[in-house]
Amino acid sequence: MTRLSQKEIAIGVAAILFLALAAMLPFVDQGYYLSLAVNITLYAALCTAWTLFSGPTHYVSLATAAFFGLGTYAVALWVDVLPFPLLVGFGAVAAGALAALVGVATLRLSGVYFVIFTLGLAELVRQIVTWAQGKFTTRMGLYVFTDLREMHIYWMLLALTALVFLTGWLINRSRLGFAMRIIGDDETVARHSGIDTAKAKIALFVISGAFIGIAGAICAPRYGYIQATTAFNPMTSFLVVIMALLGGTKRLWGPIVGVIPFVILMDFITVRFSNYMPIAMGLSFLAIVFLLPQGVTGRLEQVWNRLQSRRTAKPAAEKAA
Amino acid sequence: MTQILVTGILLSGTYALIALGLTLQYGVARIMNLANGETLVAGCFIAMWLFATLTINPVVGLLIIAPAAFAANWGIYRVALEPLVKRAKSRGQLEVDSILATFGLLFLFQGIMLLTFGGEYFNYTFLAQRFEILGSGYGLNRVVAFAAAVAIAVALYFFLYRTRHGTAMRAVAVDPKSANLVAIDVARTAAIAFALGGALTACGGALLSTFYTFNASMGVVFTMKALIIVIMGGVGDVRGAVLAALILGVAETAVASLIDPSLTLAATYTLFIVVLLFRPQGMFGRQTT
Numbered sequence: 001m002t003r004l005s006q007k008e009i010a011i012g013v014a015a016i017l018f019l020a021l022a023a024m025l026p027f028v029d030q031g032y033y034l035s036l037a038v039n040i041t042l043y044a045a046l047c048t049a050w051t052l053f054s055g056p057t058h059y060v061s062l063a064t065a066a067f068f069g070l071g072t073y074a075v076a077l078w079v080d081v082l083p084f085p086l087l088v089g090f091g092a093v094a095a096g097a098l099a100a101l102v103g104v105a106t107l108r109l110s111g112v113y114f115v116i117f118t119l120g121l122a123e124l125v126r127q128i129v130t131w132a133q134g135k136f137t138t139r140m141g142l143y144v145f146t147d148l149r150e151m152h153i154y155w156m157l158l159a160l161t162a163l164v165f166l167t168g169w170l171i172n173r174s175r176l177g178f179a180m181r182i183i184g185d186d187e188t189v190a191r192h193s194g195i196d197t198a199k200a201k202i203a204l205f206v207i208s209g210a211f212i213g214i215a216g217a218i219c220a221p222r223y224g225y226i227q228a229t230t231a232f233n234p235m236t237s238f239l240v241v242i243m244a245l246l247g248g249t250k251r252l253w254g255p256i257v258g259v260i261p262f263v264i265l266m267d268f269i270t271v272r273f274s275n276y277m278p279i280a281m282g283l284s285f286l287a288i289v290f291l292l293p294q295g296v297t298g299r300l301e302q303v304w305n306r307l308q309s310r311r312t313a314k315p316a317a318e319k320a321a
Numbered sequence: 322m323t324q325i326l327v328t329g330i331l332l333s334g335t336y337a338l339i340a341l342g343l344t345l346q347y348g349v350a351r352i353m354n355l356a357n358g359e360t361l362v363a364g365c366f367i368a369m370w371l372f373a374t375l376t377i378n379p380v381v382g383l384l385i386i387a388p389a390a391f392a393a394n395w396g397i398y399r400v401a402l403e404p405l406v407k408r409a410k411s412r413g414q415l416e417v418d419s420i421l422a423t424f425g426l427l428f429l430f431q432g433i434m435l436l437t438f439g440g441e442y443f444n445y446t447f448l449a450q451r452f453e454i455l456g457s458g459y460g461l462n463r464v465v466a467f468a469a470a471v472a473i474a475v476a477l478y479f480f481l482y483r484t485r486h487g488t489a490m491r492a493v494a495v496d497p498k499s500a501n502l503v504a505i506d507v508a509r510t511a512a513i514a515f516a517l518g519g520a521l522t523a524c525g526g527a528l529l530s531t532f533y534t535f536n537a538s539m540g541v542v543f544t545m546k547a548l549i550i551v552i553m554g555g556v557g558d559v560r561g562a563v564l565a566a567l568i569l570g571v572a573e574t575a576v577a578s579l580i581d582p583s584l585t586l587a588a589t590y591t592l593f594i595v596v597l598l599f600r601p602q603g604m605f606g607r608q609t610t
Contacts, residue, residue, distance in 0.1 A: 058413070060420055105594050109601050111413065112353055113552065115420055117593070119355070120545040124590050131583055234541075238424065245421070278432030285425030289405070289418055 019162055026151035034150055038222070040263045041157040042215060046236070047244040047255035048164045049211035052171070053204045055249035056180040059111045062237040063102060065122035067095035067209045069232035071216025073129055076142040076226040084146060088217040095213025096206045098125070103202035118237075126232035133228075142226040156218045164211050168252040171207075176200060235281075239266070242284050248295020257296050324457050325575050331463045333570025334470030335529045339543060340550035340562045341477060342522030348494045348557025349514035351412070352402050352419045356426035357547055358540030360390060360519050362434060364526025365535045369445050379447060379531050380469050386527050387520045394519025398512050401426065406511070427540065434537040444534040466528040473524055478559055490514050494557040522547075542586075549593045555603020564604065568592065 004012075025037055046064060054061050071091030078087055102121065106114040171177040179200045182190040190197050220226065239262075247258025262284075269280050292299055339361055346354045367386055371377040377385070405422055409415035448462040481487035492500040493510045501507050529535070550569055554561025569592060576588035596603075 058417055060417060105597050109597065112416055112420075113597060113601065115353075116545070116548045116552070117597070119541070119548075120586060120590065123542070123545075124586050127583055127586050131581060238428075241421075241424075275436055276432065278428045278435060280432075282425045282427065282429030282432055285421055285428065286401070289422045289425065293418070 015162075015165070019158065023155060023158055026154060030151065034154060036263070036267060038150060038154045038157065039267070040260055041154060041161055042219065043240065043243055043259045043263055044256050045157055045161040045164055045215050046212055046240045047247070047259050048161065048168065048252060049208050049215070050240050050244050051249045051252060051255050052164070052168050052211070053201075053208035054244070055252070055254075056184040057111075057201055057204070058184065059107075059201075060115050060241060061118050061205075061208075062115065062234075062241065063099070063118040063121045063209065064212055064237040064240045065232050065234050066098060066118075066125045066237075067212035068216035068219075068236055069122060069125060069129070069228070070094045070098060071213035071218075072220045072223070072226060072231040073142075074213075075217045075220035076144050076231075077133075077137075079144050079146065079220070084148070084221075088214055091213040091217030092210040093213075095216070096210035099206045099209030100202060103198075103205045107201045107205065108198045122232045122234050122237060126228045129232075130228045144220050144224055144226060146221040148221045150222065153218060153222050157215065160211070160214055160218065165252060167207065167211075171204070172252070176203060180204060238281060242281065242288065245288050245295055246284070246292065248292075248297035248299075250294065250298055250301075254295055254297040325578055326571060327454055327457075327459060328463075328578075329571030329574035330567060331459065331467045331570075332574060333566045333568075334467035334474075335525045336546060336550060336570050337474055337563045337566035338470050338525030338528070339522050340547045340554070340566050341474060341559060342518040342520070342525065343544075343547045344551045344554070344557055344559070344562050345490075345514045345518035345521065347551065349490050350398065350402075350511040350518070351406065351415060351497075352398070352515060353416060353423065354515075354518070355420060355423040355544055356430060356540075357518075357522055358542070358544035359427055359430040359434070360394065360522045361526035361529070361543050362535060362537060362540045363430070364390065364523035365530035365533075366434065366438060366443075366537075367523075368527035368530045369443060372445055372447065379527050380465060383469070383473075383524050383527055386523050390523030391516045391520040395512060395516035397426065397519075398515040402515070403508070403512070406508075427544075431538055431540060438537050440536060440538060442534045442536045445530070447531045460532055462532040466531050469528055470525070473521065474559075474563060477521065481559060486510075486513075491557075545586075546589060549589055549596075552601075553592065553596045553604060555605050558603060558605055561603050561605045 022037075022041075026034055046068070050061060050064060053059070071088075071094070074091040074094050075084070075087045078090070082090075102114075102117060106117045171180075179190065179195045179197075182193065182195060183197050183200060187197055216231070223230065243258040243262045244255040245258070246262060247256060248254035265280075266277075269277055288295070294302070339357070342360070343354060343357050346352050346357065364386055367389070368379045368382050371382040371385065372379055401422060402419060405418045406415060409418060448460070448465055450461040451458040452461040452464045453459075454464075479487075481491060489500070489505045489510050490513070492503070492505055493507055493514070497507045497511075500510070546569065550562055550565040553565035553568070554563070569589065572588050572592055573585045577585050
């Protein structure tokens, strides 16, 4: 481990201050703005966890809803018999195990197989869970009654988001992160320099999946009544992809830039024009591909670099004159 | 047992058409078209509309649907996808871009169809008579749909393997760069292949609608099935796709009637996992480096 640089300490302090400030929100408002903030933190956690894996590898994962739903179901099935924190752990383990299975089956092959596999994964897990629930238990409707209120969920999601960021930062400093950067640049080079690419990818996918499972578990008390179609809603996967790519996945904080405006926009659309939601999502995907292939942060970085190079080019030109 | 086999085979005819459409689009035009299922659903709705308002027999309706789908998919390729092909620096980048762009098209078309038709399920009665095969009865509409699908697939096979244009298409599938060197207009061939793929899928949809209950948002499930068939058969491989469609159709029917109808996707995935673990290059594919 290298020592922290001055810049890193400054960023860390700023992040802690921001986190503390965000945590104060429930004392100001417990209605609309809190519920909006819960959605924003939820998607911030999901998108950042998604980017942990999909950012460096460029593999478009649509497994988010499957991991999320497993987390939700882990809580819903046993909330009456086991303590909540243990069940959150269950959610993480279940989602991580699923990620490992998917990873072993697909991550040794090219990216297309992975996308296709994850495309139907949420629906597959939903079918199996519903079938098993009907076969082996007598419970059809699942109620989750806890003492947790919306602000507790908000705090937990905030802590989870912070944890995802911390993990991402630690991975970046580790051998795994270094390996991932090489794989992202050129997989052949990575393989030739002795990196077990499949193993590295699977490890990262498991970490990412486990975090998404935790998010699902935390959200279970929020729904109260759990239905398979809401827990495994495939829209979650697509929304996460849109938001993360909109923000840009080159930096770990990129997705948040996409999450905040998009959650607000989504809130507006679902209230006023709920029928137009698929069209809005379709247009967002097309807009990202054609207008913002690097995301908002990628575009800003481009503009910044151009300004920088112009600034350095000018004095040089003057000197030459 | 024979009943499961026959039902599965009859179902696989339409699956094969859809998968052939996708394999042309991915194998030749290099576009992983995840909005393929929406073309299928559009085919279903147009066939129903032609039947309900103009009383056009769905099989005859193919003569209208196929050219319309060809033109529409040609337009989609030229406007939305060709810029991505030109911009892409590598195969991998085109793959990611085309996946995201066709997600966009998927939701756009699905949204438009949901607005027009709503979320309900539709079906209509066409040739709902008993037809006997090996002593048990099947819907005549299923048999007719299967026969039509076989006819279209055979025609496609002859086009690809017995004509100049078809040969050009296969050449582009193998290597676009070398195809260019022997005076094949790669861009044009790719556009035609994409459009042809769309037409095949729409025909599959029209035939499916004669015996299947459909709705505006079911496209993704069929895209999924078609993708799995394409991978099982090997990308760009016509015979492989037909055989894989047969296997999938029979496996689904077997699981639905022997275990539980709600587990058909699990059956599909089991096949998929087996293929990925043991023959990711497809049943007839050769190992690549």
